[in-house]
Amino acid sequence: MDTQHTIDQLHRADERINAQRNRIKADPDDAFDKLVKFAVPSAAGLLAGKLAEMVWKRVRGERENSILASMVFAALSAALGSLITSLATRGSEGLVSARHKRKA
Template sequence: MTDYRYDDEPSAADHVVAQLERVNAKVDEMRAKMEQDPDSMGDKILKAALPSVAGLVAGKLFDMAWNRGTAKRFGDVRQESAKGLLLSVAFAALSAAVGAAVATLSTRSSQAIVDRRHRRAHR
């Protein structure tokens, strides 16, 4: 004779189905969020690459200018000397300030480029 379950406990299959429904709802939510995102893959690459490249170029230019300027003004300074230590600290501070400024400006400009592309696309 067949034994049927009449208790109110959910079976293992009910538990698996409930988990799959939760996963399906999460996937649907993520798909809707992705479809509502106006940025294309190119826009996202631009917003990531432009600040990185600008920071790299600005850092190298600042390093070259610093090395030329300190070589002309102070000559060959050893790192072990007090003057070398002060120059290292000054370089670190100025380099961080230049890096922060370039990062902020390039992030804003890349966002402005993407916004302009979106405005032109919706005309």
Template sequence: MESSADRVVAALHTVDEKVNAMRDQRLNDPDSFGDKIFKSVVPTLAGLVLGKAFEMVWKKSVGRKAVRADGTKNEAAEAALGIVFAVVSAGFGALVSQLSGRGSKAIVDRRHARQAQGK
């Protein structure tokens, strides 16, 4: 028959094994803190810059179509163009995020490969 002290010791051993596994995972992770920051900041900044550029281009080209020749706004056209802008902008943002995320990961992976060759 197992005593409560034996169960507590077994539970502590289980926790100890999990902590050791997490420590090993962290120590064996090739990405440094800088790599992790780089991988998250690059897609964010790329999305911000290219999103603002897309918005400016949209307003200068398609966005002006909601204004009538007399200078008043066509509310129906403005609402429709607003919906189209939201859909196209979301798709563009997702594409930019995916591509810049892949690019930043590729840059970090190349750096790791060069470091491994140098060792």
């Protein structure tokens, strides 16, 4: 009885492993595609944040930021970062999609 229970557990584990393997095989994205989809939007968001910071410092100069100015900067920086990241995500997905079409 114990042996049959162990065998049943191994069969269930084997079924889960096979299901995961099939999901991986069905995914058209390879490691490079996944890297592009991750790295491009991440780098674009980082660059957008740094650009917003540089512009803010240039506009504000050496003046100390008030709480209101800090809140405005945070909101503008977040909006810009979100917009750029979203556009970069679309672009990287389009790039990967075009790459898949070329392969086919």
